[in-house]
Amino acid sequence: MPSHDPIDVWRRPERSGVGPKPEHSRGGIAAAAIDIADRDGLAAVSIRRVAAGVGAGAASLYRYLRSHDELLELMVDTVSGEYDLGPSDKPSRIQLLNLAQQGRAIMRRHPWLAPLLLTRPSMGPNSLRYLERALSALETVDLPGAAKLQTVAMMTAITSAFVQNELASAAHSETRDGEVPARLQYLSELVLSGDYPLLAGALTGQHEPGRPEEVFSSVITNYLAGAGLPAAAGSA
Structure with a gap:
């Protein structure tokens, strides 16, 4: 069958x-x-x-x-259908970042959504309108059509992975008042052990991590830059 x-x-x-x-x-x-x-x-x-x-x-x-x-x-x-897909004259990278930020918010409202987007992307009318809007943001970018589709797909995958990690971390961090989360305690022990100097360097001596939305925006912006979208791409 x-x-x-x-x-x-x-x-x-x-x-x-x-x-x-x-x-x-x-x-x-x-x-x-x-x-x-x-x-x-x-x-x-x-x-x-x-x-x-x-x-x-x-x-x-x-x-x-x-x-x-x-x-x-x-x-x-x-x-x-919860996306705001209105037109924009902002640079391509800013438009895509906005779509990614909306996607993160939607996935957080519906925690079951992020894993599904990695395994079964929809072909329904709302999903296709989203894809068309994302591709319109890339219309002036000098990339082949297939590369544009890959850029949008990877942006969705990164957003999905970020939200899943974000939600899982929040669940692990739910502890009693004054109690150090187990994962934070474990990371502290690794840093002090001296067995992982590069990891220790990455975790210490740095500024405090930003708010999750700031970290997410940085992740997406860095990805889009690596995908070939400079900050002013698509601008007039």
């Missing part, structure tokens, strides 16, 4: 011309699934639970979706 590609959901009309009038919409189904994932995590999202969320039977939901993977496809594309 051939595998089912979840992007097939976009090949089918939402409302078929035959059969009873649909009682639900893809948007409503996706919203119910996103609410579950935001509250209880992605593992809690099932066809049965989403069906209950929209007041339907589990079997009836298969009138709108053919698989759980199609549900994930709808979820990813729906939250991709």
Whole structure:
């Protein structure tokens, strides 16, 4: 039996011309699934639970979706609609940094999203509008089309990895008042051991790390510079 590609959901009309009038919409189904994932995590999202969320039977939901993977496809594309994709006359690197910052905020609002973007990028309308907007920011940059796509894909991957690390670090840092987080204590022990002088040098004698949003902006800016986008790229 051939595998089912979840992007097939976009090949089918939402409302078929035959059969009873649909009682639900893809948007409503996706919203119910996103609410579950935001509250209880992605593992809690099932066809049965989403069906209950929209007041339907589990079997009836298969009138709108053919698989759980199609549900994930709808979820990813729906939250991709949270981007502000308005035009801008700012330099290309500034435009892309803005998109990356928006992406970080969206992934933090929906902690289940970041891992999915690394493994199953959506091909839905909101996701494609985002891609078109990102490519428009690169329109005046002298790079082949394939390289532009790779630049956007890598920016998304870096953002996803950053957010996953950010959320994991926050979870590890949740300690009782006055208690030193275990990882910080371990790093301190490594620095004092003298076994890792280069790591110790990187961790000591430096200014205090900036706020996470500042660190993120620096990471993305450095990546885009390395990808061939100077600060004034795309400027008038």
